[in-house]
Amino acid sequence: MASQDKVPQTETTEEKPSPIIVQMAIFAAVLFVSSLISPLFPPSFPVPTPVIGLIILYFLLASHIVKLRNVEKFGDFMISLIAFLFVPSGIQLAASLDILKAQGIQIVSVVLIATIVMLVVVAYTTAGMIWIRKHVFHRSVDVKS
Amino acid sequence: MIILTAAPHMAVWGKWLGDALGTNAAGAPAGNAVFGIFLSLLVYLIGQWLFKVGKGFFLFQPLFVGMVLGIFILFLMAKVFGTTTAEFYKSAYKPGGDIIFWFLNPATIAFAIPLYRRNDIVKRFWLEITLSLIIGLVVSLFFIYGAARLLGLNDIGIASMLPQAATTAIAMPIAAATGGNAAITAMACILNAVIIYALGGWLVKFFRLNNDPIGAGLGLGTAGHTVGSAKALQLGSIQESMASIAVVIISIVVDIVVPPFAAFMGLK
Known part of the structure; x- marks a missing residue:
């Protein structure tokens, strides 16, 4: 035992x-x-x-x-x-409020544009890469296998 | 001392509170870190509570609430103490905030673990993933640079906008090294997540990104950081895996691509 x-x-x-x-x-x-x-x-x-x-x-x-x-x-x-x-890095902005006062709307607009652009551009670029992998190199694109 | 001379009518409790917060002495001793740690926890937990009560309203994301509420509280307290917000932030909040901030180092390297858990996918698709992220980021940087110039940001503002695809702990030092303001970059990273949380699902539908699940995942991870991978999980497990991989790889890609790009564009 x-x-x-x-x-x-x-x-x-x-x-x-x-x-x-x-x-x-x-x-x-x-x-x-x-x-x-x-x-x-x-x-x-x-x-x-x-x-x-x-x-x-x-x-x-x-x-x-x-x-x-x-x-x-x-x-x-x-x-x-x-x-x-990440909270302290956000609150760190308290030291740079003058920049935000001067250019806040512009900065937030650029961030909005940047977020959408990064999402769409990366997604389309990847779709192209996957297309090349499938049709040019004839390799599997099935993630699960 | 600055505070006491600025607001002599509050000398008694001002001195007591000032000692406690460490705003009276230059070269603040370790005990003062308590306020920064407490405030960070408090505003974050209020954010979590609001997020729950508000049934996930996008502006009630705990981190976003924490940032806005924390700055607002520091702003009010600085008014009470008769000093500037920046000064009060440095003397009262920063010692504690820096301690929490330091733990981003182990937390960021811990992302190697989820990456390794998906090692089978990484091994099969590493070429497509890295090439897509490098090309995608370079193209995005031109758009971001153009948009920032058109909207009239100065060089500091533009340099702060470029590394936002990386996770905050990596984006901030890169922003500083290319002549940007790390605090603005940190805010951009937080806003990325707020925007993807609010608009991610709609954007994926509008641009028909889910026709390619791998692309949708990588895009969400790049644009929305960890919130992007939570969003990707709603689309499916492939998307979620790809988004988690993208969150890590894009940070390394940003480090390789952004400094030369900034130099090429004549920033700094």
Whole structure:
């Protein structure tokens, strides 16, 4: 009985997510390395720390050096908070109210145009690319398969 | 000190509140962060509540309400303390706001996780996705630049408008590096989401974007950030996967495309 009990137990401990403190440490390590790399880029071509961290974490996951269970609990929690984390960057505008007073309507109009343009242009460009993939290279465009 | 001399009639409670908020001392100590953190949580939760009570009215998006209400409260408090909104923001709100803002770093790199979960799609379509986003963004940038010039924005305003497709934590440093105002860019990113939430479904129908589900997904993720992928889920799971991929990839594409574009257009 005892040995039978032990087998599934070791299996479940392997599947278990890493402790949150370990997951935080992985994020901190990735951010630390990224913050060392970021200043190496010239000011004319800035690569912010989160861009590098995003790429590093993706390749760590893709190469199975870091497994999903090592990072996903903390990562999903951070993503669930993301709208709240944007609040200070929105309120930051309080320091630039004079710009908004001078050009507010123009800025909001440009944002409205930009949003619609990005949506439509990206969607049509992609439709073209998918058409080329299907009709020129004869590759499957079925996402599900 | 500025506050006390500006409003001497409120010296007593002004000094007490000023100490608590950290507006009395230059080089604010750590305890003052409490106000910024509390205000951020308060306005965001009010936004969530309004969104629920208002049955999802588009202007009641929690983040948008949080931004407007937070600025309004700071504006009123600055009036009470007899200082400018910008000054009051810097001394009272920013220490706490910066702490919350810092957590955008781990939250942004956490987007690698949903991207990796859809790795099968990424591997099969990476060429189409990256090419579409690069070409789509370059074409969009010309439109955005043209619209901004026509409406008479100055170079700072234009440079603030260009990186808005990226997620806020990435768009802001790029805006600053190309001579823009990071706060304006952050507002643009928030407005993108408000606009896509309000008009996304209608725009998809009007321009018949859903004829190509992959395109509709990438477009919604690019234009509306994470709200775009929530909107894409209403169209279907392919659209949602593509939108979540686009939110991440477009941020990297913005980093590669926008600084050279700004230099090419002679900004900064």
